[in-house]
Amino acid sequence: MKIMNKLATLLMLLSLNHTVTAASVGTGGLSAAFSKDSASVGVVVGSGSAFDDDYMILGFGAGYYVINGLEIGIDAQYWFSGEPSITKVTPKITYVFTQPQTISPYLGIFYRRTFYGDYEGMSMDDQNSYGYRAGAYLNSSDDVYIGGGIVHEKYVDCNEFVDCSTTYPEIIFAISF
Numbered sequence: 790m791k792i793m794n795k796l797a798t799l800l801m802l803l804s805l806n807h808t809v810t811a812a813s814v815g816t817g818g819l820s821a822a823f824s825k826d827s828a829s830v831g832v833v834v835g836s837g838s839a840f841d842d843d844y845m846i847l848g849f850g851a852g853y854y855v856i857n858g859l860e861i862g863i864d865a866q867y868w869f870s871g872e873p874s875i876t877k878v879t880p881k882i883t884y885v886f887t888q889p890q891t892i893s894p895y896l897g898i899f900y901r902r903t904f905y906g907d908y909e910g911m912s913m914d915d916q917n918s919y920g921y922r923a924g925a926y927l928n929s930s931d932d933v934y935i936g937g938g939i940v941h942e943k944y945v946d947c948n949e950f951v952d953c954s955t956t957y958p959e960i961i962f963a964i965s966f
Contacts, residue, residue: 822934823885823893827854833866840908842871858885873913874906885926895938897922917945922959936961 833848845868852862860883868875883897898921905913924938937960947953 823854823860823887824857825854828852829854829860829862831864833864837868839868839871839875840873844868844871844875848877852881852883858887859883860885872906873908876904878902878904881922883922891928893926893928893934895922895924895926895936901942918942919945924959924961926961934962 829850829852831848831850831852833846833850835846837844837846846866847869848864848866850862850864852860854860860881862881862883864877864879864881866875866877866879868877879899879901881897881899883895885893885895887893899919901918901920903916903918905915907913920940920942922938922940924936926934926936928934937958939956940959941954941956943954
């Protein structure tokens with residue numbers, strides 16, 4: 790039964806943890822959704838595992854396109870229902886190639902600061918990481934965009950005897966209005 794719980798958690802992690810629902814302020818087509826002066830907001834709802842504990846995850850993100858295709862944004866996530874509590878704050882820069890009509894590739898970089906609550910009465914050191922994202926948005930209708938890609942994250946000041954990086958998928962649902 791423990792294996793089934795871990796498998797179910799892994800499937801939820803892969804399908805929900807990196808699912809974002811975003812609304813972009815724009816007027817019409819895909820290029821308008823990622824055009825200069827448009828904004829995006831997103832919500833993350835999911836689950837994950839850390840420290841041999843299972844977590845529920847809630848998050849929020851916001852971004853602003855400073856030029857066509859170039860978004861500067863910030864995301865925040867709060868992991869709860871496990872110990873220790875985890876808070877992640879992630880400034881990011883993403884570039885969306887808006888020239889293609891049906892598929893718009895994106896590339897991004899980010900820095901992440903992870904804050905840990907007390908764990909069994911002990912204080913844990915906060916952690917820094919950085920990474921990149923790559924994928925593509927698919928224009929599925931006039932106002933709905935679905936994206937998917939891969940994220941690679943590298944932890945700073947990591948113990949040399951453990952894996953200091955992780956790679957995971959992301960799924961993005963975007964609505965333009």
